[in-house]
Amino acid sequence: MTRDCLQFLRTGRVVRLDRFSPRTTVLDWLREHERSLGTKEGCAEGDCGACATVVVRERDGRLVYEPVNSCITLLGQLDGAELITVEDLADRGELHPVQAAMARQHGSQCGFCTPGIVMSLFAHYHCCNGATTRDEINNVLAGNLCRCTGYRPIVDAGLAACSGAADDRLSRSADARLQALRGLDDNIDLFVGNDSSFFAAPANEQSLARLYARHHDATIVAGATDVGLWITKKLAPIEKVIHVGRVAELSSIEPTSDGYAIGATVSLARAAPVLGSIDPDIGEVLRRFGSIQVRACGTVGGNIANGSPIGDLAPMLIAMGATVELRRDERIRTLPLESFFLAYGKQDRQPGEFVRRVIVPKPPASSHFRAYKISKRIDEDISAVLAALSLKIEGGRISDAKVAFGGMAGIPKRAKAVEAVLRGLPLAETRRWQAAADAVGEDFTPLTDVRASSAYRLRVAGNLVIKALAEIAGANSDTTRIAGRRMIADAAE
Ligand SMILES: Cc1cc2nc3c(=O)[nH]c(=O)nc-3n(C[C@H](O)[C@H](O)[C@H](O)COP(=O)(O)OP(=O)(O)OC[C@H]3O[C@@H](n4cnc5c(N)ncnc54)[C@H](O)[C@@H]3O)c2cc1C
Ligand code: FES
Ligand code: FES
Numbered sequence: 001m002t003r004d005c006l007q008f009l010r011t012g013r014v015v016r017l018d019r020f021s022p023r024t025t026v027l028d029w030l031r032e033h034e035r036s037l038g039t040k041e042g043c044a045e046g047d048c049g050a051c052a053t054v055v056v057r058e059r060d061g062r063l064v065y066e067p068v069n070s071c072i073t074l075l076g077q078l079d080g081a082e083l084i085t086v087e088d089l090a091d092r093g094e095l096h097p098v099q100a101a102m103a104r105q106h107g108s109q110c111g112f113c114t115p116g117i118v119m120s121l122f123a124h125y126h127c128c129n130g131a132t133t134r135d136e137i138n139n140v141l142a143g144n145l146c147r148c149t150g151y152r153p154i155v156d157a158g159l160a161a162c163s164g165a166a167d168d169r170l171s172r173s174a175d176a177r178l179q180a181l182r183g184l185d186d187n188i189d190l191f192v193g194n195d196s197s198f199f200a201a202p203a204n205e206q207s208l209a210r211l212y213a214r215h216h217d218a219t220i221v222a223g224a225t226d227v228g229l230w231i232t233k234k235l236a237p238i239e240k241v242i243h244v245g246r247v248a249e250l251s252s253i254e255p256t257s258d259g260y261a262i263g264a265t266v267s268l269a270r271a272a273p274v275l276g277s278i279d280p281d282i283g284e285v286l287r288r289f290g291s292i293q294v295r296a297c298g299t300v301g302g303n304i305a306n307g308s309p310i311g312d313l314a315p316m317l318i319a320m321g322a323t324v325e326l327r328r329d330e331r332i333r334t335l336p337l338e339s340f341f342l343a344y345g346k347q348d349r350q351p352g353e354f355v356r357r358v359i360v361p362k363p364p365a366s367s368h369f370r371a372y373k374i375s376k377r378i379d380e381d382i383s384a385v386l387a388a389l390s391l392k393i394e395g396g397r398i399s400d401a402k403v404a405f406g407g408m409a410g411i412p413k414r415a416k417a418v419e420a421v422l423r424g425l426p427l428a429e430t431r432r433w434q435a436a437a438d439a440v441g442e443d444f445t446p447l448t449d450v451r452a453s454s455a456y457r458l459r460v461a462g463n464l465v466i467k468a469l470a471e472i473a474g475a476n477s478d479t480t481r482i483a484g485r486r487m488i489a490d491a492a493e
Contacts (some may be wrong), residue, residue, distance in 0.1 A: 003188045006075065008036075009056075009082035009180055012173075014339050016073075021198040022241040025233050026070035026078065027051045032087060039070055039088040041419040042145070044232040046225055047082050047380065049144035052116035052293055054123045056082040058181050063174055065126040066269070066296035067119055069143070069345045072228025073297060076192070076199035076223060076243055077181060080184045082171070083175060086115040089122060091169040097121050101161035106152040113146040120144050120292065121158045130165040137162070142379035143291020154368070190246070190389045197239040205249040205327070208354065211242060213329040216352035218242045223297035226306050227289065250301070250356060250362050263323075264301025264354070264364040271300050278320070278362050280486055283370040285312055288373055303357040304340070307347045307411070310451075312414035314341070316371045319388035322360045328353035344410030364375050366399075367392045370468040374460055376409075376451065384452035387464040391422065391472060398425045405461055407451070408444040411435030417442035418465060431470045 005018035020029070027044075030036045030053070042050035051071040055078065056063050065084075089096035089411035095103065098121045108114040124140045137158040138151075146154060170177075189211075190201040200218075202208040212218065222229050231237040243450065244250060250263040253274050260274055268289050276283025287310050289295055303313045304324060314337065320335045328350050337358065340348050349355075363369050370386040375381035386406035391398045401422040403415040417439040425432055446457040467480050477486035 001188050002111065002191045002473065003186065004190075004353055006079050006090070006192055007184050008078040008080065009177065010215040011088055012177075012180075014180070020075055020192065020199070020278060021076070022076065022193065022197060024075040025228065025232065026053065026073045026075055029075045030070060036085050036087050040112055040115060041071055042112070042116075045229050046290070046294060047143070047145070047290065048113070049116040049120060049293060050113050052119040052144065053086075053244075054084040054119050055296075056084060056177070056181070058178060058185075059243055061117045062124075063125040063178055065183075067123040067140075067143075067293045069072075069225075069228075069293045071155075072224055074199070074224050074228065074231075074241065074243070076241065076328055077224060077244075077245060077297075078189070079190055079201050080181070082181060084119075084122075084159075086118055088170075088446060089118065089168075096122065096168055098125055098157070098161040101157040102154070102157070105153040105157040105160065106375055107149060107157040109148040113144060116144065117141065117154060118145045121161060123292075124158065125162050125168075125382065126166050128162050129333065130158065130163065130164040133160060133427055138280065139287065139379075140292055142294045167249070172424055192451060199241045199243065203246050203248075205247050205356075208242065208244060208247050208250075208426060209327055209329055211467055213352045214353055215240055215242070216289040220244055220305070220354060222228070222266065222302040222305075225294050225298040226308075226345065239264065244301075244354070256359065256361075259359065261357045261359045262300050263357050264299060264305075266300050268298045268300065268303070270294040275316075275360070278360070279369040279371070280415065281369065282316055283375045284464040285371050285386070287318065288375075288379055288381075291420045294380075297426075304337070304358060305349070305355045307345060308342060309410050310386070310407045311412065312373060312383055312406065315386050315404040315406040316388040317358060317360060318412060318414060319361055319371075319390045319402045320363060320369070321402060322358055324358050326353050328355045332356065334359070338404070338414055338432045341411035341413070361392055364392070366394060368472045370471060372464050372467065374452075382451065385457050385460050385464070386412075387461060387468070389465070389468045391468070391474065393427060399424045399426060405463070408440075413444075415440060415443040415461075427469065427473050428429060430473075432467050436469070437465045448474065 022456040027191045040050040042048035046069045052067045053070045055068045074414045187203045189207045192199045221243045252263045254261045272286040303311045318338045324337045374385040390402045401419040403418045421439045423437040440461045446454045448454045
């Protein structure tokens with residue numbers, strides 16, 4: 001059975017749409033169709049947060065409020081969810097507590113960025129269980145650019161508003177809205193359009209496999225934090241969209257005998273605590289992945305399938321020895337993640353084949369893992385270089401090494417020459433560390449681009465190898481890092 005209209009909850013009503021372009025963004029629909037003009041367009045590429053709205057879904061029996069950049073979210077992605085905008089916050093003329101705090105603290109000057117900031121804080125207001133910290137507010141606002149107020153009053157407003165249990169119109173109507181959302185959860189495939197132009201959102205994996213086998217020229221959309229920009233910036237004429245966000249089988253995180261199987265549509269926000277529990281450096285890289293809005297939408301599968309040479313997950317997962325599971329029609333195959341990336345823009349993925357899961361083993365107790373993200377800004381910036389090292393230490397020697405880099409080649413890639421120098425190296429022989437760092441030059445001839453020069457990339461990558469060796473040998477991360485200190489002590493034996 002197929003449903004031919006999109007349905008989502010908006011201001012207490014169900015919106016049903018049976019005709020819309022598969023490229024329509026939530027922002028376009030709000031401003032051009034609903035004429036809700038409170039949500040602004042700044043960059044149209046997911047960076048500034050002026051367009052932030054909140055999307056609410058049921059997860060584990062409760063409502064989860066997530067800030068979403070509406071400029072790069074496709075309208076069809078809203079199926080089965082509730083959309084909240086800045087217009088919906090005030091209650092009978094009374095400002096919402098977040099809005100009132102912003103006004104009281106003088107958190108707005110020109111005001112263009114303010115609706116987005118209010119929406120990010122509003123989502124936090126509903127998620128933080130009445131307690132927050134300055135660091136958390138900074139994290140929440142990393143994807144909201146304000147050029148004229150200065151952040152101190154905005155952060156103060158967030159701290160004031162988010163202290164105390166949520167008590168607003170939305171919290172008071174939570175039960176009714178939860179029931180309404182359950183009413184939309186029909187588990188039926190969505191297909192709006194016709195065979196040459198459509199937005200489809202299959203409800204299960206079998207339907208996805210069949211549809212993609214039939215339309216392997218369609219564009220798979222998960223969180224749209226990449227695809228959204230193809231539409232808004234490249235004006236890509238995408239006519240067939242298969243949204244994978246409703247496929248329950250792809251959204252689970254399952255423990256395996258030695259790690260986790262993470263479904264392709266698991267968002268970076270949901271993956272972060274799980275991957276972060278394997279190693280705190282992964283948690284910190286994911287904390288710095290885009291912004292809270294990007295992590296709420298962007299998925300593990302999207303970050304792998306896009307084949308980006310500067311994607312943050314791939315080098316870390318390669319160093320951990322992860323495998324990727326792909327499915328085409330009825331056929332499922334598994335391959336080491338490092339072999340998935342063939343060349344720039346080319347992955348080992350057949351037409352009609354999609355990413356199902358990523359299987360991530362936990363490093364054994366004798367292994368020491370490190371990951372470092374180098375970018376021009378700490379928050380919301382794409383990596384110039386990402387280094388990930390997994391070193392097995394036995395009897396004070398490195399008995400095995402897996403080292404992978406992003407940003408050093410056309411694909412995320414193992415550093416085989418570095419690994420060869422490291423294998424067998426006694427950790428205490430500090431004079432030989434430089435040889436391992438120098439081997440980066442045998443492995444890579446990086447590009448010069450806007451993020452970094454080739455020489456810088458080579459130098460920083462080598463230095464990161466030395467930094468990892470120093471830390472694993474016992475140097476305190478207080479002395480090796482200026483930010484994001486490693487949270488656990490783990491000096492090598
Ligand atoms: C402001 C901003 C900041 C960002 N910061 C970072 C960052 O710090 N680090 C980083 O690595 N990336 C970053 N990104 C890039 C992006 O967020 C990530 O690559 C994200 O993981 C993509 O996931 P998605 O679900 O949004 O993918 P989508 O945009 O939905 O899809 C991306 C690609 O993968 C394909 N695809 C998606 N799912 C599947 C599947 N299951 N099977 C087959 N193909 C599939 C799509 O067809 C498309 O080609 C940023 C993006 C923005 C806009
Ligand atoms: S308009 Fe800048 S993030 Fe959407
Ligand atoms: S108030 Fe002017 S940009 Fe934020």
